[in-house]
Amino acid sequence: MVKEIERVGLPAVQICAIVPIALTVGANRIVRAVAIPHPTGDPKLEKEEEIELRKKLLRTALIGLSSGIQEQTVFKSEDLPGGKK
Amino acid sequence: MENVKVVHYLNQFFGQMGGEDKAGIPPQIKEGPVGVGQLIESESRGRFKVIHTIICGDNYAAEHLEEVESTILKWVLESRPDLFLAGPAFAAGRYGIACGTMCKAVQQKLGIPALTAMHPSNPGVDAARKEIYILEAGDSTRDMRRVIPKMVSLSQKILDKVPIGLPQEEGYFPRGIRINIRAEKRGSKRAVEMLLKKLRGEPFETELPLPEFDRVVPAPPIPDLSNAIIALVTEGGIVPKGNPDRIEAHNASKYCEYFIGDVNDLTEESYQTAHGGYDPVYANEDPDRVLPLDAARLLEKEGLFAKLCDDYYVTVGNVTAVASATRYGHEIGERLLKEGIQGVILTST
Numbered sequence: 001m002v003k004e005i006e007r008v009g010l011p012a013v014q015i016c017a018i019v020p021i022a023l024t025v026g027a028n029r030i031v032r033a034v035a036i037p038h039p040t041g042d043p044k045l046e047k048e049e050e051i052e053l054r055k056k057l058l059r060t061a062l063i064g065l066s067s068g069i070q071e072q073t074v075f076k077s078e079d080l081p082g083g084k085k
Numbered sequence: 086m087e088n089v090k091v092v093h094y095l096n097q098f099f100g101q102m103g104g105e106d107k108a109g110i111p112p113q114i115k116e117g118p119v120g121v122g123q124l125i126e127s128e129s130r131g132r133f134k135v136i137h138t139i140i141c142g143d144n145y146a147a148e149h150l151e152e153v154e155s156t157i158l159k160w161v162l163e164s165r166p167d168l169f170l171a172g173p174a175f176a177a178g179r180y181g182i183a184c185g186t187m188c189k190a191v192q193q194k195l196g197i198p199a200l201t202a203m204h205p206s207n208p209g210v211d212a213a214r215k216e217i218y219i220l221e222a223g224d225s226t227r228d229m230r231r232v233i234p235k236m237v238s239l240s241q242k243i244l245d246k247v248p249i250g251l252p253q254e255e256g257y258f259p260r261g262i263r264i265n266i267r268a269e270k271r272g273s274k275r276a277v278e279m280l281l282k283k284l285r286g287e288p289f290e291t292e293l294p295l296p297e298f299d300r301v302v303p304a305p306p307i308p309d310l311s312n313a314i315i316a317l318v319t320e321g322g323i324v325p326k327g328n329p330d331r332i333e334a335h336n337a338s339k340y341c342e343y344f345i346g347d348v349n350d351l352t353e354e355s356y357q358t359a360h361g362g363y364d365p366v367y368a369n370e371d372p373d374r375v376l377p378l379d380a381a382r383l384l385e386k387e388g389l390f391a392k393l394c395d396d397y398y399v400t401v402g403n404v405t406a407v408a409s410a411t412r413y414g415h416e417i418g419e420r421l422l423k424e425g426i427q428g429v430i431l432t433s434t
Contacts, residue, residue: 001318001320001400001402001411001413001414001417001431002408002414002429002433003301003414004301004410004411004413004414004417004418004429005318005415005418005421006303006304006417006418007301007304007307007415007428008415008418008419008422009304009413009418009422010179010418010421010422010426010427010428010429011223011303011304011306011307011427011428011429012304012318012418012428012429012430012431013307013428013429013430013431014431014432014433015377015428015430015431015432015433016329016432016433016434017434022433025301026299026300026301026408028301028303029303033432033433035365036363036434037363037365037367037368037374037434038367038368038374038375039321039374039433039434040373040374040375040376040377040380040432041198041367041371041373041374041375041377042374043367043370044376047207049378050371050374051380051383052091054373054377054379054380054433055380055383055384057380058377058380058381058384058430059378059384059389060312060314061430062384062390062428062430064307065306065307065310065313065315065427065428065429065430066307066308066310066428067306068303068305068306069303069306070303071303072303074113078376085299
C-alpha cells in the first residue's frame, strides 16, 4: 500500500516491525516499529513514557517524509536532531 | 508422429476482427487457423492442425470471464482437440488473463494439455502459472517469431511425454514445483561455497530465489513540514468500536475512511482492532499503539506540521491479496492527493 501511495507522488513512510519485508515489497521510506502487535506502543512502559516513544517514532517518520531520497531508506531515531547522544 | 488437433484461442485483434472498438465482442468459433494459428501449423511442420479458432474480445472476456470459460469449455469438449493453445498474449493484460484462465480451465476440467505465452509483467502469469506451462514472451508481437517455435516444441514434449526441463531451460515461468534431484555436493558444502563466492564478490546462483517485487521511484519530500497536512493510514485494522463497516479479519475486501477531526486519543471504549493476524490485546487496550493518533495530535499542537488530516484510512493487512492492497494503496493515495495532503504515515502490523 505504501508503495502505491508513493507511486501517485505522495511521500509515505511505513512504520513496521519487520523491516526486511518492507524492503522486499518495495517501501521507500521505512521506520522500524516496536513490535508487530503494537507498532507504535510498548505495553511494558508507563503511559507517559509510551506517548514519548510514539512521538519519537512519529518525529522520525516526519524526518523520512521531509528527506529527499534516491533509494529505499530506513530512518532511525538517531536521525533526529539531537538524537545522537 | 501422429497429427495433433489444436484449438487455438485469440483476442479480437489477433483474431483479425478489429482493434479496441471490437473488444466487446462475445466469443465465437471459426473453422481452421486464423493468423497466428497458421504460424503454429507451419512451425510444427504440418504436425499441428488448428481445427478451430476461438476468438473473443478482450473486454468481453475480462468482464464475463466465467461465462466465456463455460462457453469455451463446451466448444472444446465438442471439438475434442489433443491440445489447447492460447495467445501469445505478450504484455496485454486482459488478453493474458483470458489466455491463462482458459488454458487452466481446459487442462484442469477437460484433461486436455493447454499452454500459453506472455510477458512477465502480464497479470495472466500469476493467474495460471502454477497450473499450466506459460512460456515467457516479449512485450510485443516483435517476439512472435521467437516464441511460437518455443510454444510448439514445449507442446510436443508434453504430448509425447518427453521429460520437461527446468523453467530456465525451457523458458516457462516457474510453477512452484519442487523436484528432488541428486546433487554432487551436500547442502552444507554448497552453502559454504556460495557464501565464499558472495564474500569474494563473485557471481553466484541462489538455489531458492525469493519472489521479486517491483520498485517505485521515491516521491519527492515535503518541502516545508510546518505547512504540511499529514494523513494517518494503517494496515493494522484499527476501527471504531464494533467494526461498523465489517472490515474482514483477513483478506480484507475493502478499506475504510473514518473521521477523527474531533478525536485526540483512541481509547479502549471507542476503538478496537479488526485484524485477525496478531494478538489484539495490546491494540484493544490502547489503539494508539497501532494508529498513533494521540502522539500525532501532540506534535500537531507543537507545530511540527500544520495539520493532521481529518480522516484516517484503514484496512486489514492479513493475507490480503497483493492485487487488493495495490488497489487500496492507489485509491487512498489518489484521494489524499486530491485533498491536498502532503505526506502519509502508514503503520503496519
